[in-house]
Amino acid sequence: MKIWICPGSFDPVTKGHIDIISRACLMCDKLIVAVGENKQKKSVFTLEERIDFIERSLNGMKNVEVESFHGLLIDYARSKNAIGIVKGLRAVSDFEYEMQMAFLNKRMDENIETVFLMTNMNYSFLSSSAVRELALHGGPIEGLVPDSIIEDVRRKYHINSVR
Ligand code: ADP
Numbered sequence: 001m002k003i004w005i006c007p008g009s010f011d012p013v014t015k016g017h018i019d020i021i022s023r024a025c026l027m028c029d030k031l032i033v034a035v036g037e038n039k040q041k042k043s044v045f046t047l048e049e050r051i052d053f054i055e056r057s058l059n060g061m062k063n064v065e066v067e068s069f070h071g072l073l074i075d076y077a078r079s080k081n082a083i084g085i086v087k088g089l090r091a092v093s094d095f096e097y098e099m100q101m102a103f104l105n106k107r108m109d110e111n112i113e114t115v116f117l118m119t120n121m122n123y124s125f126l127s128s129s130a131v132r133e134l135a136l137h138g139g140p141i142e143g144l145v146p147d148s149i150i151e152d153v154r155r156k157y158h159i160n161s162v163r
Contacts, residue, residue, distance in 0.1 A: 004028040004084040004115070005077045007069070010035055011043040012153055013054045014131055014145050016123035020088040021054075023117055025064050032080055034069040044132055045156065053153075057146035074108045085112060090119045090127075 006021055010033075025031040035050050037043065043050065047068050054066045069076040077085055085105065087098055102114035126144055134141050135157045145153055 001029045001081075002084075003030045003032065003080055003082040004086050005032050005034050005073070005080065005082045006086045007034040007036060007073050009037065009043060009128065010050045010054055011128045012045050012050060012131060012145060012149060013057055014123070014126050014128055015143070016088065016090070016119060016126040017054075018057050018146055019120045019123055020086070020117050021058075021064060022061060024086045024115075025061050027115075028084065029063060031061075031064045031086070032082070033064060033066045034073070034076060035066065036069050036073070049152070049156075053146075053149045056148045072108075074105045074112060077112050078109060082112060084115050086115045086117060088119050089116045090124050 004024060004027070006024055008017065010017060021031065021033060033054055035047060035054070037047075045053070051066050051068060058064055058066075073085065085102075089095060089098060098114075098116065105112065105114060131141055131144050131153065133139075134144070135153050138157075141150060141153060
């Protein structure tokens with residue numbers, strides 16, 4: 001069974017993420033979306049919310065599971081018997097960081113490959129941080145995050161702003 005891991009912070013999941021997940025799951029037997037902590041700063045959405053948002057956006061993708069992970073990605077991948085880590089690439093700016101991570105992970109386990117899928121052109125500008133910025137200021141997030149979570153994303157910022 002060929003298992004791939006698709007890691008990220010998904011704070012919140014965007015249509016760019018879902019595009020990568022939907023394409024990646026066609027190329028393996030099981031895809032585990034691994035939701036981790038954001039290294040740069042505390043996430044806006046809780047781990048439970050981020051997992052729930054992804055699960056509600058899968059639209060019947062049968063071989064996709066969503067889990068949380070802590071610690072080193074490579075240790076997690078090994079514990080799941082994964083043979084690959086799949087990442088999306090948006091721009092040259094993603095490349096340098098991703099190449100470094102891929103080399104480091106390969107150094108720790110040469111049997112686990114990192115696979116890159118090029119972003120869908122429509123989502124090449126899209127990031128979770130852009131969605132958060134828009135939502136914070138009441139901007140339009142339609143078309144950027146899955147329809148099923150639009151209201152939840154908006155509500156989070158509304159609740160925060162009226163507190
Ligand atoms: P972000 O950079 O949006 O905060 P994550 O850290 O959750 O996202 O990223 C998880 C993975 O998804 C990374 O490999 C990232 O390159 C990829 N990704 C994020 N947004 C897109 C997009 N719009 N198109 C393709 N891949 C993406």
